[in-house]
Every structure is written in structure tokens, then in C-alpha cells.
Amino acid sequence: MLVLVAVLVVLAFFYGKSRGSALGTAGGKLHSLPYYHGYFVALMVAIPLLMLAVAWPAVSASFIEARALAILPADLQPADGLARDAVMRDIRLLASGVISDPDRLSAYPQGVRAAAADFAKLNWASGWLQIAVGLLVGVGAAMLASRKLSTRFRARNSVERIFLTVLIICSAVAILTTVGIVFSVIFETLRFFAKVPVTEFLFGTQWSPQTALRADQVGSSGAFGAVPLFIGTTLVMLIAMCVAGPIGLFAAIYMAEYASPRARSVAKPILEVLAGIPTVVFGFFAALSVAPLIRRWGESFGLEVASESALAAGIVMGVMIIPFMSSLSDDVINAVPQSLRDGSYAMGATRSETVKKVVLPAALPGIVSAFMLSVSRAVGETMIVVMAAGLAAHAVSWDLIETFNPLQAVTTVTVQIATLLVGDQEFESAKTLSAFALGFVLFFFTLILNMIALRVVARFKEQYD
Amino acid sequence: MDAAVMDTDKHHEAIMTPAEPLIMKQGTPKIVTKDVTVHYGEKQAIFPLDISIPDRAVSSFIGPSGCGKSTFLRCINRMNDTIPICRVGGKITIDGSDIYDPDLDVVQLRARVGMVFQKPNPFPKSIMENVAYGPRIHGMAQSKTDIEEIVVNSLKRAGLFEEVKDRLDAPGTGLSGGQQQRLCIARAIAVNPDVILMDEPCSALDPIATARIEELIDELRENYCIVIVTHSMQQAARVSQLTAFFHLGTLVEVGDTEAIFTNPQERRTQDYIMGRFG
Ligand SMILES: Nc1ncnc2c1ncn2[C@@H]1O[C@H](COP(=O)(O)OP(=O)(O)O)[C@@H](O)[C@H]1O
Ligand SMILES: [Mg+2]
Numbered sequence: 181m182l183v184l185v186a187v188l189v190v191l192a193f194f195y196g197k198s199r200g201s202a203l204g205t206a207g208g209k210l211h212s213l214p215y216y217h218g219y220f221v222a223l224m225v226a227i228p229l230l231m232l233a234v235a236w237p238a239v240s241a242s243f244i245e246a247r248a249l250a251i252l253p254a255d256l257q258p259a260d261g262l263a264r265d266a267v268m269r270d271i272r273l274l275a276s277g278v279i280s281d282p283d284r285l286s287a288y289p290q291g292v293r294a295a296a297a298d299f300a301k302l303n304w305a306s307g308w309l310q311i312a313v314g315l316l317v318g319v320g321a322a323m324l325a326s327r328k329l330s331t332r333f334r335a336r337n338s339v340e341r342i343f344l345t346v347l348i349i350c351s352a353v354a355i356l357t358t359v360g361i362v363f364s365v366i367f368e369t370l371r372f373f374a375k376v377p378v379t380e381f382l383f384g385t386q387w388s389p390q391t392a393l394r395a396d397q398v399g400s401s402g403a404f405g406a407v408p409l410f411i412g413t414t415l416v417m418l419i420a421m422c423v424a425g426p427i428g429l430f431a432a433i434y435m436a437e438y439a440s441p442r443a444r445s446v447a448k449p450i451l452e453v454l455a456g457i458p459t460v461v462f463g464f465f466a467a468l469s470v471a472p473l474i475r476r477w478g479e480s481f482g483l484e485v486a487s488e489s490a491l492a493a494g495i496v497m498g499v500m501i502i503p504f505m506s507s508l509s510d511d512v513i514n515a516v517p518q519s520l521r522d523g524s525y526a527m528g529a530t531r532s533e534t535v536k537k538v539v540l541p542a543a544l545p546g547i548v549s550a551f552m553l554s555v556s557r558a559v560g561e562t563m564i565v566v567m568a569a570g571l572a573a574h575a576v577s578w579d580l581i582e583t584f585n586p587l588q589a590v591t592t593v594t595v596q597i598a599t600l601l602v603g604d605q606e607f608e609s610a611k612t613l614s615a616f617a618l619g620f621v622l623f624f625f626t627l628i629l630n631m632i633a634l635r636v637v638a639r640f641k642e643q644y645d
Numbered sequence: 646m647d648a649a650v651m652d653t654d655k656h657h658e659a660i661m662t663p664a665e666p667l668i669m670k671q672g673t674p675k676i677v678t679k680d681v682t683v684h685y686g687e688k689q690a691i692f693p694l695d696i697s698i699p700d701r702a703v704s705s706f707i708g709p710s711g712c713g714k715s716t717f718l719r720c721i722n723r724m725n726d727t728i729p730i731c732r733v734g735g736k737i738t739i740d741g742s743d744i745y746d747p748d749l750d751v752v753q754l755r756a757r758v759g760m761v762f763q764k765p766n767p768f769p770k771s772i773m774e775n776v777a778y779g780p781r782i783h784g785m786a787q788s789k790t791d792i793e794e795i796v797v798n799s800l801k802r803a804g805l806f807e808e809v810k811d812r813l814d815a816p817g818t819g820l821s822g823g824q825q826q827r828l829c830i831a832r833a834i835a836v837n838p839d840v841i842l843m844d845e846p847c848s849a850l851d852p853i854a855t856a857r858i859e860e861l862i863d864e865l866r867e868n869y870c871i872v873i874v875t876h877s878m879q880q881a882a883r884v885s886q887l888t889a890f891f892h893l894g895t896l897v898e899v900g901d902t903e904a905i906f907t908n909p910q911e912r913r914t915q916d917y918i919m920g921r922f923g
Contacts, residue, residue: 440729519762520766525755526722526760526833528756529778537778538768542769
């Protein structure tokens with residue numbers, strides 16, 4: 181079908197183009213160049229055909245399936261949705277003809293075999309029908325389009341309009357999916373709060389989401405106080421930013437202000453490679469290399485260090501964020517106009533004075549927002565913390581040193597979302613729904629951070645337009 | 646003198662034996678350059694160039710754009726050092742001491758030779774802090790009151806104080822273009838330089854602001870050696886006493902401003918002044 185679409189579209193283009201040139205040679209001045217006529221006809225053909233190619237399989241599949249089920253004998257009619265799916269699987273399998281062994285074939289009831297034969301036939305017919313309809317639609321669209329062609333026809337403008345429409349549709353898809361995700365998260369969150377009060381979620385200090393699946397099952401009723409998760413997230417984020425903030429910033433200053441073009445051409449790709457490492461790799465690096473290292477180091481001081489610690493996760497996460505932080509800061513530092521540096525040098529300032537007193541203050545808003553974007557990155561990061569920070573929620577108490585002890589295992593919002601949804605889940609349970617609530621909190625927090633950061637950057641750009 | 650230029654120039658005798666400008670007779674020159682050349686990478690931007698610039702006077706560099714006026718001006722405070730590919734040859738002395746002497750501290754040189762740029766470039770700080778920037782980094786004043794005194798004096802000399810005295814803490818970037826440029830001048834004179842270099846200081850300003858700056862330059866002339874690059878010949882005629890005409894990286898002619906504009910010795914100077922090229 182797609183081949184057909186391609187062929188028809190190409191044909192339509194050349195047809196339109198030749199019609200255009202024919203019009204041009206036959207009588208008078210064309211408003212648009214002939215190839216625009218070609219484009220116009222091609223687009224007019226392509227759009228309905230693509231729509232057909234997308235819609236046809238969906239419509240025809242449900243129709244054919246219904247047919248196949250309808251001709252099943254009464255005793256084979258599926259009782260519920262599950263059985264229905266099973267029967268359809270059999271039918272599809274048989275229809276595809278991969279089973280040729282007569283013994284295995286006869287294992288299926290006669291009725292199913294008959295339905296499968298019918299299914300196969302219909303499928304075949306549908307395929308050809310689609311091509312036939314496609315041809316018809318394509319040729320029809322081409323005829324309609326070419327009727328509009330004339331010397332005065334503004335093919336150029338029409339093509340422009342069609343392109344515009346396509347672009348708008350694409351952006352709309354992007355925006356609508358985002359909005360859809362947000363709404364589904366909000367909706368599920370509200371359902372969660374119907375089961376668990378908001379205050380308990382936001383201020384409760386006990387997190388153990390294992391609800392009993394059956395009424396007779398022993399087990400806790402589940403506690404959904406997210407404070408330990410918020411603390412864990414904050415802790416890991418703070419450690420990460422302690423690593424990524426200064427190192428990223430100083431790396432950026434070096435790259436933007438001091439590095440010779442040659443040093444830059446070496447250092448920049450290396451940082452980019454660092455940015456390209458999948459976070460899973462960072463994760464096992466944290467779990468297998470850094471965590472044991474910290475543990476041994478801690479033990480040599482007589483400290484008790486958990487084998488999974490906030491410190492290990494935080495440090496590795498910081499390393500992961502360094503390139504992000506440094507490339508953002510690099511951009512804002514580079515955006516500081518050279519004239520300011522010249523002004524400072526001309527006053528007799530040294531390079532470090534210029535950086536400290538002119539460049540950094542000028543770039544400060546941008547650096548702050550780079551920092552905030554990095555924070556939202558740290559808060560949203562999952563893989564490293566899953567692998568290196570632990571799963572158990574950390575006990576929260578007023579003993580702040582104990583609560584914020586970076587040497588202990590912590591768990592974060594993202595880790596909990598991941599573990600809550602791994603494995604078989606019952607969609608209705610508070611446990612599953614709590615993942616949405618956590619996701620919403622996360623989303624809300626990063627949204628606010630990003631919004632502030634982007635606002636600041638926009639202001640900053642305005643200042644030096 | 647560059648050979649290629651001499652070949653194409655029938656009037657080169659005039660350069661070989663220039664009449665000494667009257668203005669130079671008044672005292673010893675402040676800045677003297679000898680065989681100064683500048684390369685950007687492989688490309689030569691300034692061909693061996695000799696010029697003497699008087700103290701307590703305004704000297705202007707004119708010439709078509711791209712002829713090397715800015716490049717040469719930036720040699721005088723060694724701003725070209727900040728461009729990695731730029732190499733400067735020859736000798737430049739200020740008050741007889743070589744400014745390219747390896748022992749010389751560039752930082753101190755730039756405190757003595759201030760610079761004002763084409764586009765006003767106040768730092769994103771308050772008016773006060775803009776002017777205090779130089780005195781602070783050079784440790785010229787310790788106490789807050791000393792700094793304030795310097796700031797107020799500099800703003801007064803730059804003719805800006807009356808306009809901004811109520812808002813010294815407002816950001817310098819919030820001023821109008823002309824005010825910003827006067828702020829930059831105040832910033833430059835705050836460190837008490839001997840020489841002020843100005844690279845087309847009015848080309849981003851409207852005529853009224855330009856007139857204001859020109860007036861200021863004329864006032865400052867009494868205390869400083871001022872070198873101004875300008876693309877406006879009227880401006881050169883109005884504010885300067887010495888005029889140097891540059892073309893394609895060479896100094897074509899230099900003399901008293903009046904002499905240059907009324908009786909240029911060089912064909913190319915004449916053409917430029919008459920607006921026949923550039
Ligand atoms: N930073 C630079 N890098 C390379 N070439 C430069 C640089 N600055 C100026 N030049 C070149 O040096 C020549 C003189 O430029 P400039 O001094 O800016 O001229 P003017 O100020 O008289 O218009 C020009 O040909 C210009 O292309
Ligand atoms: Mg210039």
C-alpha cells in the first residue's frame with residue numbers, strides 16, 4: 181500500500197508539473213512555476229491516500245474480526261473478553277498458514293478452522309480492495325486537483341497553505357499528547373486522593389505501599405506518607421548539585437574564557453561523550469564501583485555505610501549532570517557580549533577579575549537557570565537511584581542528622597514510581613494510583629522549576645539582544 | 646614604507662619629507678611609534694607605521710573602514726593582546742618608555758591608557774559601580790568615601806553627574822545611549838589615565854548626544870592626550886588638532902587638522918576628503 185502511495189504521488193507530481201508547463205507553453209504567463217503545480221497535485225493525492233492507509237487497516241480489521249467470530253458455531257462462541265482474545269489468536273494463527281502439519285491442524289476444532297479460512301480470504305480481499313480503492317482515490321484526487329490547474333491558479337500559495345496545515349497538525353499532535361498526559365496524570369491523582377487523603381500523602385512520614393490484595397491476606401494496610409521520598413529525593417539532588425554545580429560551572433568558565441581553541445576542541449567532545457552515556461551505565465557504575473568505594477572509605481573512618489547510599493547515587497548523578505550544567509552555562513557565558521570583556525580589559529582588569537566581576541555577574545541569571553534546569557534533571561533521574569540509592573524508604577524522625585544521613589540507603593520519588601509499576605499491577609489499587617500522585621508531584625515541581633528557569637533565560641537574552 | 650604602496654603612489658615624496666605639524670612643535674610628543682606592524686594570522690593589517698602623537702591635544706584617525714584604524718589604536722593600550730591570532734611588531738613608546746617591553750605590566754599600562762569603545766558598553770552594574778570598577782581593581786582607594794569622591798569627580802568631568810546624581814545606584818544599562826557613552830568615559834577617567842583612546846565613540850549615537858560628547862572631548866583635551874578614531878570627517882575637523890589619514894593599513898598623511906582638510910598633500914587624502922571613495 182505504501183509503495184502504491186509513493187508511486188501515485190510521484191506520478192501525480194510529474195503529471196501536475198507537465199500540465200503546468202503545458203499550460204505555460206500553451207497560453208500566457210503562469211502565476212506559479214510548473215513544479216509548484218506538480219507539488220500541488222502530489223500533495224492533493226498524498227493526503228487522502230495516507231489517511232486511507234492509516235484508517236483502512238483499523239476499520240477493516242475490526243470488521244473482519246467480527247465476521248470471523250460471527251460464523252463460529254454457537255458452541256465455540258467465546259464467553260468473555262479473555263476467551264475472545266484466545267479464539268482470535270487461534271484464528272489468526274491458522275489464517276496465517278504457518279501450521280501446515282495436518283496433525284497439528286486437526287487439533288483445532290472444525291469451526292475455528294472454517295472461521296480461519298474465511299478470515300484469510302477476507303484479509304486477502306481487503307488487501308486488494310484497499311489497493312483498488314487507493315488507486316481510485318488517488319486518480320480521483322489527481323483529477324480534481326488538475327481541474328483546478330490553470331495559468332492563473334496560484335499553486336504556489338496553495339502549496340504554502342497545505343504545508344502550513346501539515347505543520348500545524350504536527351505541532352498540535354505534540355501539544356495535545358502533552359496535555360493528554362498531564363490530564364491523565366491529574367485524573368489518576370485525583371482518584372488516588374479519593375482513597376488516601378492529600379494531607380496524609382504530603383505530610384505522612386510512613387511509606388509502605390504494600391496494600392493487601394485480598395481481604396483475607398495478611399499484610400499492612402499500606403501507608404502513603406511521601407515525606408521520606410521527598411527527603412530522599414532532596415538529599416540525592418543536593419549531593420548531585422554539590423558535585424555538578426561547581427564542577428559544571430568551573431568547567432564552563434574554563435571552556436568559555438580560558439581554553440585555547442585547541443583545548444576546547446578536545447574538551448568539548450569529551451564532555452559531550454559524557455552526556456551521551458546512558459544513565460543505566462552510570463547506575464551500575466554507581467552501584468558496583470562507587471558505592472563499595474564509599475563504603476570502604478567510610479569504614480576506614482569507622483563510619484557505618486550502607487551498601488546502597490544516597491552519597492554514591494548523588495555523586496554519580498552529579499557526574500552525570502556535569503556536562504548538562506556545563507554546556508548550559510557555557511552557552512550563557514558565551515552570550516555575554518565580548519564588548520563587556522573588552523571594556524573590562526581596557527580598564528586594566530586581569531582575566532580572572534574580568535570573569536569574576538563582569539562576566540559572571542552578567543551571566544548570573546543564565547547560570548541560575550542552568551542550575552535550576554540541572555536540579556529538575558536530578559530530581560527526575562531514575563536509573564541511577566534505582567540501582568544505587570536503594571528501595572527502602574528511610575525512616576524519618578526529628579533527628580535531623582539521622583534523617584539526612586547521606587551514608588544510608590534512601591529512596592526517591594522516581595524510584596518508587598518505577599517499583600510501584602514494575603510487575604503485575606492491579607490498576608485500581610491505591611498502590612498503583614499512588615505512582616500517579618508521585619508522578620504528579622514530580623511533574624509539578626519540575627514544571628515550576630523549568631518555567632522559572634526559562635523565564636529568567638528569556639529576560640537575560642532580552643538584555644543583550 | 647611599503648613597496649607596493651610606493652609604486653602606486655606618485656606623490657610619495659611628500660610622505661618622505663613631511664612638514665612637521667605645528668601642533669607637534671609645542672612640546673615633546675606623548676606617543677611615538679616606529680615601524681609598527683600588525684598581523685592577524687597570515688594577513689597583514691598594518692604596514693610599517695610611524696607617527697608621533699601630541700600630549701594635551703586631540704588627534705584623530707580617519708580613513709575608509711577596514712583600513713586598520715581600530716587595529717592601530719588597539720596597539721596603543723595593547724588590547725590586541727586579547728586576540729590570540731594578532732601579532733604586533735615594531736616599537737611604541739609613551740613618554741619615552743616602550744610599552745611592548747616584556748617587563749612592563751599590561752594591567753598598569755591599561756590603567757594609564759584608557760579606552761572608549763564604539764558601542765557603549767557599561768557593565769551590568771549600578772552607575773556607581775561602573776565608575777568605581779577601575780579604582781577598585783587598581784586599589785586606588787580604600788574607604789567607601791574615597792571611592793565615592795572619585796566616582797562623583799569622574800562623573801562631573803564626564804558631564805554626566807547632574808543627570809544621574811539622584812540615581813547612582815540605578816543600573817548603568819538603563820541610561821540612554823549618549824549617557825551610557827559618557828558613563829564609559831567617566832569610567833575611563835576614573836583611574837586617572839594620561840591617554841584616552843576612543844574608537845568611533847559617537848557612531849552609535851544621535852546628533853545631539855554626539856554634540857554633547859564632542860563638547861566633552863574638547864574639554865578633556867586640556868588634561869589628556871586623546872586619540873579618536875572617527876569615520877566622520879566633520880567630527881575630525883571639529884574636535885581634533887592633529888589628523889592622520891589611513892588607507893589599506895598604511896598611514897598616508899598626517900598633519901595639523903586644518904592643513905589636512907584645507908590643503909592635503911596626498912592625492913588619496915584629497916580623494917577621501919572630497920568623498921570620492923570610502
Ligand atoms: N579580530 C580580527 N581578526 C582578524 N582580522 C581582523 C580582526 N580585526 C580586524 N581585522 C582585519 O584588520 C583590518 C583592519 O580592521 P580595523 O582595524 O577594524 O579597521 P577600521 O577600524 O579602520 O575599520 C581589516 O581588514 C579587518 O578585516
Ligand atoms: Mg574600526
